[in-house]
Amino acid sequence: MRIESLRTRLRALGALPLHEDRILRDWVRNAGHDHGRRRPMDFLPKPVREALPQIDQELDGLARILSTHPAEDGSARLLVGLADGQTVESVLLPRDGVCVSSQVGCAVGCRFCMTGQGGLIRQVTSGEIVAQVVLARRQRPVKKVVFMGMGEPAHNLDNVMEAIELLGVEGNIAHKNLVFSTVGDPRVFERLPAGRVKPALALSLHTTRPALREKLLPRAPRLTPRELVEEGERYARLTGYPIQYQWTLLEGVNDGQDELDALIELLRGKYAVLNMIPYNANEGLPFQRPGWDKAHAIAAWLFERGILTKLRDSAGQDVDGGCGQLRARALDGAQP
Ligand code: SF4
Numbered sequence: 001m002r003i004e005s006l007r008t009r010l011r012a013l014g015a016l017p018l019h020e021d022r023i024l025r026d027w028v029r030n031a032g033h034d035h036g037r038r039r040p041m042d043f044l045p046k047p048v049r050e051a052l053p054q055i056d057q058e059l060d061g062l063a064r065i066l067s068t069h070p071a072e073d074g075s076a077r078l079l080v081g082l083a084d085g086q087t088v089e090s091v092l093l094p095r096d097g098v099c100v101s102s103q104v105g106c107a108v109g110c111r112f113c114m115t116g117q118g119g120l121i122r123q124v125t126s127g128e129i130v131a132q133v134v135l136a137r138r139q140r141p142v143k144k145v146v147f148m149g150m151g152e153p154a155h156n157l158d159n160v161m162e163a164i165e166l167l168g169v170e171g172n173i174a175h176k177n178l179v180f181s182t183v184g185d186p187r188v189f190e191r192l193p194a195g196r197v198k199p200a201l202a203l204s205l206h207t208t209r210p211a212l213r214e215k216l217l218p219r220a221p222r223l224t225p226r227e228l229v230e231e232g233e234r235y236a237r238l239t240g241y242p243i244q245y246q247w248t249l250l251e252g253v254n255d256g257q258d259e260l261d262a263l264i265e266l267l268r269g270k271y272a273v274l275n276m277i278p279y280n281a282n283e284g285l286p287f288q289r290p291g292w293d294k295a296h297a298i299a300a301w302l303f304e305r306g307i308l309t310k311l312r313d314s315a316g317q318d319v320d321g322g323c324g325q326l327r328a329r330a331l332d333g334a335q336p
Contacts, residue, residue: 001062001127003162006055014045023052025170027059028130030137062131073313080135082128086121088150090132097144097177098136100129102160103151108183109219110204112248112279112287115150124151126162133167144177148202154185161195168197176200176241183220184228193238202244202275203232207254208262216253229266236271242308243271249278249295251288260302267307274302274309 003024010020022041026032032039038056041049063080066087070076074094080101081087088101105121106113132149136142145167147153153160164180167173178199182188192198207213210224223231232243245267249255267274276299279289299311 001058001125002159003126003130003166006127009055010048010051013047013051015048019044019048021170023048023055024166028134028166028171030134032056059127059131059134062128063135065135076139078135080132082124088124088128088132090136090149092136092139093144093146095144096141097146098133098142099146099149100132101149101151102129102147102153102156106151107155107219108152108217110183110217112216112250112282112285114282114285117285120151120155123156123159126159126166129159129163130166130171133171143173144179145173146179146181146202147199148179148181152183152185153180154182154188157187157191161191164199165195165197168199176239179244181244181246183217184223184231185221186223186231189231189235192235198239200239200241200244201232201235202246203228204248205229205245206248206250208259208266212254225266229270229272232272233270242273245272245274247274247276249276249290249298251279251290253287255290255294255298260298263302264305264307268305272308274307275312276302276309277312 006024007020010023015023023032026039038052041052044052061083063082066079066081068076068078076092078090078092079087080090082104086104088104090101091099093099102124103120103122104124105118106115107120108116109119110116133142133145147160160180164178168175168178175197176199178197179202180188180192180199181202181204183204188201192201204217204220205225205228206216208225213220213225214222229245232245236243247254263274276295278292278295279287281287281289295311299309302309
């Protein structure tokens with residue numbers, strides 16, 4: 001279900017825009033029910049009121065939690081089942097965040113990512129994206145939503161933009177706390193600035209070398225790292241939020257001095273934060289995680305030279321839950 005199609009359906013029943021907003025707001029804030037009973041909505045036109053139980057049921061059926069995998073850092077990975085039997089992963093993050101999936105599978109095919117290995121299966125609809133947030137809100141408060149789960153949000157722009165608008169307008173989430181994460185598709189730099197809700201932007205950089213980036217991200221658009229940073233800088237200046245550059249640290253691949261020197265040259269003076277994330281090893285993929293001491297030394301070296309660098313661990317690592325692993329294990333028939 002797309003949010004726009006639900007609005008069209010409500011309108012056909014006689015709902016005014018403020019009625020649509022109220023129904024959607026109650027859903028996304030988990031506020032329509034009191035101890036399991038729907039709050040009275042006497043102000044709605046009768047046909048809309050009569051359709052509400054059916055609509056509630058459909059919204060509830062969009063996504064359900066199949067398994068939960070809590071980790072010591074306070075995060076928890078969720079394997080989420082969709083109505084057609086497909087599955088995606090969401091992650092409850094420490095400090096009131098949730099990471100959601102925007103596609104079942106992914107067409108970008110990043111060499112180090114489990115999700116990328118199986119290609120794209122289907123788009124996740126705007127309703128299913130918001131339903132992941134609603135599920136998370138049933139577990140704990142959510143004040144931040146990052147689009148960093150399975151999928152490339154830029155390849156599902158209409159659905160992702162609809163979800164972002166609803167979360168930012170009715171969902172009580174600050175616009176800078178909606179984080180659109182992409183490998184860098186030119187369409188993103190056209191659509192996001194024009195949106196009613198402008199999310200923060202995370203750009204997957206991973207290397208300063210164009211040829212290596214093409215190898216690591218084989219089906220990402222052919223923007224060089226420099227072009228990507230130029231586009232990012234324009235968006236950062238427009239919105240007033242820094243770009244979050246993502247750098248998955250791969251042992252012996254992008255952790256050498258040449259990369260660090262080039263990073264200084266690329267990012268110095270930019271309105272940016274560099275998130276360094278030591279790789280979360282995936283069985284069957286030929287990459288290694290560098291030691292924590294080495295990763296720490298790299299981040300400190302960059303920081304001392306003026307690059308605002310944050311060393312992060314990917315949430316849920318101690319439950320063997322790199323993006324796509326839960327789903328891959330469930331498809332193998334193993335206990336996810
Ligand atoms: Fe797709 Fe992201 Fe995995 Fe790359 S890292 S294949 S963009 S899900």
